[in-house]
Amino acid sequence: MRAMSIKDAARESGVKIPTIRYYEEIGLLPAPGRDGSNRRVFAEADLQRLAFIRHARELGFEVDAIRTLLDLQDRPDQPCSAADAIAQARLADVNQRIRSLLALKAELEAMVEGCRHGHVSECRVIETLADHGRCVYEQHGARKSGRL
């Protein structure tokens, strides 16, 4: 059973030091042990938890969702439908986001391609921004939250 400092835990897990402390503060990571000088000592289980959290964050899960997923992980006899639902919801969100971004991409490409590289007075980029009506696709925008 390795016991390591926060610095080592950060290196091993890929989670930065202040972020580790933050996860502890918000209760995502259970408070690790301390040594005689009040320094945190991380065990194997803490590292696994950090890796889990990091991976979930990379996949864009919100902290609350991760909390639920971690709780589930701790109770292996539960049905996994809750975990499945969270992942499904996240997938739906990602799909929606991709759709939005593809519309933006088309819009931005039209703006950039239309640019004659002259003066602002005849700049397609500025014109398009000023007049939504010139948009290639109407339906960009109105995303609520802003992850990934």
Added chain:
Amino acid sequence: MRAMSIKDAARESGVKIPTIRYYEEIGLLPAPGRDGSNRRVFAEADLQRLAFIRHARELGFEVDAIRTLLDLQDRPDQPCSAADAIAQARLADVNQRIRSLLALKAELEAMVEGCRHGHVSECRVIETLADHGRCVYEQHGARKSGRL
């Protein structure tokens, strides 16, 4: 020349009232006139500016970029290369984001499809989160900022 209240301006521009005030505060929207009771009075030009800002925000431009774009709009004799560069940078960002999200989508689909709807102990979703090595695609993650 119409002169309207903040409520009307919000309705016309699609920008919410507190957001309009916020844009004024951060200097994105020049401070509009006031009436005898210290209430904001919005003119046509203000509305156009609000529409410009809103459209740019929908396309995911950052406030600083919008500031530059608005400055450019105000000086039509300038070359539009700066505006072009901002739009290009935004396009590159959108493309990168789409790539990330497609990787996430694949990853999430693998997780969800692998789920046998049994117990957490054999849940593909939880397993995959716990062990990055099981990922279909390594290269998800590490996006810096989180818009759209």
Added chain:
DNA sequence: CTTGCTCCTCCAGCGGCTAGAGGATGTAGC
């Protein structure tokens, strides 16, 4: 005994809003 490294806690800030308190003013109906 000093230097340098790591650690601790606490607090402030990022972006882009959003929401609420607490108060002033305007308008409509009686």
Added chain:
DNA sequence: GCTACATCCTCTAGCCGCTGGAGGAGCAAG
């Protein structure tokens, strides 16, 4: 004139998920 209600104002604090800095403690090596 009075009441009710809508709208406006300013100011402050909160959202998410961190990130960074101040100020201080503790430990090892030279």
